[in-house]
Amino acid sequence: MSTDIDTSSKSLSGKRISESTINRLSLYYRALSLLEKEGYETVSSKVLARREKLTPAQVRKDLSFFGSFGTRGLGYPVADLKKEIAVILGIDRVWRVALVGIGNIGSALVSYKEFARQGFQIVKLFDNDQRKIGSNHKGIIVSDINNLATELAEDNIEMVVLTVPATVAQYIVDEIVKAGIKAILNFAPVNLKVPDDIYLRNENMSMELEYLSFAIVNNHTQKKVKL
């Protein structure tokens, strides 16, 4: 047993948390939000697992990387665990996000209230189309892409959502990196080159449809593919 006073969360130094674990934390967070609304005070790994189609062992293992949040015999305190996960994921704060490319998908994302509710506030929009620059989208005036660097800095932007055509995505991402942004969510179906210290995630919808196509054609089972 530990003799010192344990402040629930563990130090992560030296530990490598897998991408899958991080993604599952998002699922736990979502499930806990719902459980909280439904009035649950505690939840077992078994119930939490069932809610997101995972296994109880997986839930416990994932959480154990970050601390001991549960009570043996009882389960996890819903509200507290939710807060803990928010801290781990870094969503216990507001992130100032800019979006570049106010086209079809960009407009849809700006209108999406759930992002702001999760702490991701889109506060800046950029485009290169003169008809769009200066126009108002959900209370935000679209800025000229030529002012990207200065306005990103002025507004303390920390993340950028990129929804420009694939043909210009690499050029724009280079500008975003030059401006000092460290995290980018890209929707263009192209493999962007960024320095090692930039966090880049890609949203690839065609890939998901192609997965479905493969599944049907090869008569494959959801988790483990059997041909």
Place this chain on the structure above:
Amino acid sequence: MSTDIDTSSKSLSGKRISESTINRLSLYYRALSLLEKEGYETVSSKVLARREKLTPAQVRKDLSFFGSFGTRGLGYPVADLKKEIAVILGIDRVWRVALVGIGNIGSALVSYKEFARQGFQIVKLFDNDQRKIGSNHKGIIVSDINNLATELAEDNIEMVVLTVPATVAQYIVDEIVKAGIKAILNFAPVNLKVPDDIYLRNENMSMELEYLSFAIVNNHTQKKVKL
């Protein structure tokens, strides 16, 4: 059963193909399309890997699950390999897709020409909003959600893209399943329950933003960029 002579593709019975391998096939396909446009006739696993930030061994291993498509000393024939992958993924044909929920994100997806170019043709739209039913989106008249089952069948729809509010997603998905659809791409941030024989994929954008948030806050060293 089959007494066919062996064609270039391997017999895959009993072999398990990982989800990652399938996803990487999509990336190879994308890279090959580009290489073809650029005029390349052959490509080595080394070059193909560099194009999508993977390793040459991974490329060769992935492809080897499905056959021997390359020539030692030379590499892979670009156009042929592209066709082979199209067959494997089942995108050497047109898929008839319906979209349910013509809101912000649904409208963006309907306008997205790249899907059709990849063989995913959105040919049917459904909504429950009287102001939307009967209206024209990119040449498609929005149908009443109440006619879902009959119209999906009449139109030989094989996949559904679901872009309705999270609160009604489970109800709608039940109807879609009842109508005999086997593949669904869901955008609502909710864990949908479907029978084992239904292929369901989820597009979760909040999860990607939360990953970025985690990465920044924890100064997370990423092994690889998420596909």
Place this chain on the structure above:
DNA sequence: AATGTAATGTGAAAAGCTTCACAATTGAAT
């Protein structure tokens, strides 16, 4: 024909991730 070079295809090793299984702990019931 022989040699050199490039690059595949693939078993085997290494690394990574998930599941197992159980001691430990808590709260409730007797």
Place this chain on the structure above:
DNA sequence: ATTCAATTGTGAAGCTTTTCACATTACATT
């Protein structure tokens, strides 16, 4: 106070995926 039931936290086992390394093959050059 003791027993019982529930459930966590975790090392170890089991499984999957990735990487390694090299024999093999094809073509070009001499």
